[in-house]
Amino acid sequence: MRINSVAIIGSGIAGMRAAQLLVEQGHKVTVFEKSSGTGGRLASSKLGEGSIDLGAPIIDANDVEFESWLREQGVEQWFPSNATLQLEKRKPISGWVMAPRSSALTRQLAGGVELRTNVRVAVVWPDREGVLLRDAAGEALGHFDAVVIAAPAPQAATLLDAIQRFRHRAEKTAVSAIWTMALSLPERPAVLADVDWLEGEDEVIARVVRDSSKPQRSGENWIIQATEAWSQQVLDLEPDDVGREMLDAVSRAIGETLIPENVRVHRWRYARATPEQGHENALWDEQSGIGACGDWLCGGNVEGAWRSANELVARILGSRLKVA
Numbered sequence: 001m002r003i004n005s006v007a008i009i010g011s012g013i014a015g016m017r018a019a020q021l022l023v024e025q026g027h028k029v030t031v032f033e034k035s036s037g038t039g040g041r042l043a044s045s046k047l048g049e050g051s052i053d054l055g056a057p058i059i060d061a062n063d064v065e066f067e068s069w070l071r072e073q074g075v076e077q078w079f080p081s082n083a084t085l086q087l088e089k090r091k092p093i094s095g096w097v098m099a100p101r102s103s104a105l106t107r108q109l110a111g112g113v114e115l116r117t118n119v120r121v122a123v124v125w126p127d128r129e130g131v132l133l134r135d136a137a138g139e140a141l142g143h144f145d146a147v148v149i150a151a152p153a154p155q156a157a158t159l160l161d162a163i164q165r166f167r168h169r170a171e172k173t174a175v176s177a178i179w180t181m182a183l184s185l186p187e188r189p190a191v192l193a194d195v196d197w198l199e200g201e202d203e204v205i206a207r208v209v210r211d212s213s214k215p216q217r218s219g220e221n222w223i224i225q226a227t228e229a230w231s232q233q234v235l236d237l238e239p240d241d242v243g244r245e246m247l248d249a250v251s252r253a254i255g256e257t258l259i260p261e262n263v264r265v266h267r268w269r270y271a272r273a274t275p276e277q278g279h280e281n282a283l284w285d286e287q288s289g290i291g292a293c294g295d296w297l298c299g300g301n302v303e304g305a306w307r308s309a310n311e312l313v314a315r316i317l318g319s320r321l322k323v324a
């Protein structure tokens with residue numbers, strides 16, 4: 001198999017890390033993304049005059065290789081002051097955040113890539129000319145020597161129709177939803193004067209994070225994340241109703257009523273994956289040229305998605321070296 005052109009479906013960390021490695025090796029890479037910007041669950045969103053990180057609020061690095069890659073990309077270490085939802089102080093936590101917003105990380109990995117946003121790929125099918133992609137209207141998007149599917153498991157499943165064993169793996173992966181609320185406040189609440197991160201035992205609220213405490217941010221922007229169990233219970237409610245309940249729950253916990261200036265409520269339908277243990281961290285079918293990577297195959301987090309992309313690209317390059 002001679003691999004030159006590669007299509008990547010999904011511009012989250014897995015897709016864009018795969019793109020970075022393939023571009024470095026001289027491949028012609030096209031990334032298809034159904035949204036208007038890059039990032040996936042590391043995306044940022046407009047809020048009032050500014051922007052806010054709507055997905056993962058922090059990146060954990062457990063491995064030195066990943067940590068040194070984050071440093072190379074200019075991702076900064078962050079030590080938010082930490083408390084329970086009832087405002088009992090805890091030891092500070094640490095992690096990594098991109099400045100000035102989290103989507104800047106995947107955006108900068110797009111160098112040398114043809115990035116096609118607002119395109120939802122609906123069909124991935126191998127034929128004599130390579131792997132054919134079609135959009136939801138049935139229009140051909142082109143033939144490629146290889147295709148990397150870097151979408152969350154439920155969305156990857158339909159795209160993996162040509163390789164049934166891969167499709168089954170995607171279908172078997174558990175993925176939970178998380179409701180998230182972004183809000184800007186006129187000023188910092190007095191009770192939260194020295195707290196950037198709240199987390200604790202609560203039926204409704206999992207985390208409250210001061211986005212404005214991250215490097216190169218301004219304003220008074222906060223993120224509230226609901227628990228996975230509660231998000232599942234209210235999965236199909238209207239965003240306004242969900243937001244009202246989340247705001248009430250936070251106000252109750254901290255003992256102060258929050259009155260936001262701007263609000264955005266977002267349902268992450270496929271927020272957190274639980275990868276099956278004891279399986280490969282990436283999927284690659286050399287015969288068809290179709291592969292998959294992402295957090296649902298490794299770790300269930302940003303680091304795992306990055307690792308999965310590394311493993312998939314190593315296997316794609318291995319095929320090329322063996323046969324080309």
Ligand SMILES: Cc1cc2nc3c(=O)[nH]c(=O)nc-3n(C[C@H](O)[C@H](O)[C@H](O)COP(=O)(O)OP(=O)(O)OC[C@H]3O[C@@H](n4cnc5c(N)ncnc54)[C@H](O)[C@@H]3O)c2cc1C
Nearest residue numbers: 010012013014034040041056120121151294295301302305
């Ligand atoms: C609220 C929340 C909090 C989180 N907290 C943390 C945390 O604290 N620490 C941590 O490490 N991780 C956290 N995570 C998980 C982390 O964000 C993900 O594990 C990681 O970002 C997944 O990356 P990915 O590239 O595998 O998938 P994604 O980021 O989901 O990227 C997939 C991309 O594929 C696109 N796509 C899907 N289908 C198609 C299609 N048919 N055609 C074109 N494009 C398509 C999507 O639009 C998306 O952009 C959190 C996630 C959420 C939602």
